[in-house]
Amino acid sequence: MSRNFEIARLFYEMASLLEARNESVFRIRAYQRGAQTLETLGEDVAAVAARGGLTALPGIGRDLAARVDEYLATGRLARLEALRAELPPAFLTLLEIRGLGPRTARALWEQRGVDSIERLEALCRSKEIIGVAGIREKTCENILKGIALWKAGRARGLLPAARAIAVQVGEALRAHGGVERLEIAGSLRRMRETVKDVDLLVTSTEPARVIRTLTSLPSVVEVIAQGPTKASVRHQDGLSIDLRVVEPESFGAALQYFTGSKDHNVRLREIASRRGLRISEYGVFDERTGARVAGATEEEVYATVGLPWIPPELRENQGEIEAAREGRLPALVAVGDLRGDLHAHTEWSDGHHSLERLIAAAEARGYEYVIVSDHSRSLTIAGGLGVDELRTQVAAIRDLQPRFRIRILAGTECDILADGTLDFPDEVLQELDVVLAAVHSRFKQSREEMTARIVRALANPWMNVLAHPTGRLLSSRAPYDVDLEAVFEAAARHGKAVEINASPDRLDLGDTHARRAAALGIPIAISTDTHYLRELEHVELGVAVARRAWLEPAQVLNARPLDALLAWARPGRA
């Protein structure tokens, strides 16, 4: 599905270049919408094109379909190349500077020859950009700040870190008074896997006081913008924090609005507009009379456009509005639906606690079962277990069982070797209750090799769950090159499950892929990959990904009762 992202990126670029040319905002938006459709498409765009289905996709009409076809056939987009020729190669990079948009960047290129961030910085320092596109002293300073920020890296924060900051800042605002109600909104409320900024929404009778509190917090290093009802600041560890203060009667509308996503909200407003209504963060208003018809709660806002309340995790314009209209929103899986954890380590390999403590902690969480899935022998760096050691561990587990109510499952996180064979022989694997398999080495294999490797592992009759299927680390490592569609096809054919690994740096599978896998009928395991006991709590993150993937309990492997799980994993065993 990598072509989906390639073409989406090209469409986004097209939109930016068109914007620099002052083209119609609607044409620009059309390319952005088309790009968004492609990057969230669960299916390979080439397959859609092959069956002539491109124009059936939302936002893809005759022209965009022709461009997709052109790219698939030739690997090029003539129109884009013509647009690129008008501007410097680094134009897109310039747009990554906060506060610098396509119009200004184009003017800088045409009037001062700005073709790189280095040159932009030099001209800012020498003040030579003053006079272009209404730029004066202040804008010059802001661009320099933007450049400094860009150099520092615009990393999105991991979900738990951002949430911690949001909670901390929220508490500080409350402590200083004036806050009536406070909610976390934005991508944090939608539980996106990474978060670029924290959106806080407050009702208050003293908006100025709350704004002032935020801008003067010790952990705030820069005030980006500050008005009577809105402020935007930079937190000391890089995230920006946006605060909005609204009246209580607008709280629902504001919460809906600031939760997003942008695309979800645009759709909602379009529907409202067809009904003669106007939705803003202040409420829902009758277009003719100007009268407010809703706003205090989110439910009210959705009701005005004939929809039930939609869970925040689904608000990505990925079909949730249609599903809501037709009364087929999923009954999303929740933490309480999970009956056990299917991926956990102990000090037998690279975990930091004993077998007993893991089991006791899982039992204390109220689980019906927990697996012990330490690494296998080839992963020496993680203290992988050899065959004898594994058998000793299984015996230790069987010995411990009578002391616990929770069922302890003997397992392994078995390495998938470079050729796709598993690290333990079949006669060893069949002694276990559940077998996880994962790639931990030779990440640089070609797409063909990696795909064949994983597909072969899935064919092993004793293997059950493919753990962290893409190998990505959100903060540091790209996924390995693999044809996931082929992997899913093999998993479905062999009756295997795939994992949502809830480790905050992995979240692997991610939401889009998990949704695709589940649509193919593949059971999804939501697992913590616990190495420290506190990480059992990461199950919340895994469930968040699952909810964003539209999963219901029936699609989740570890929402099944113990008997059903064992019958699935070892059908031959009594």
Add this chain to the structure above:
DNA sequence: GCCGTTTTCGGCCCGACTGTTTTCAGTCG
């Protein structure tokens, strides 16, 4: 450039803040 239970033409989501401009453009979300 897309789209249609108002429409195949004429619409297309809405508002805050900043810096520059005396009425608004650009950027952001």
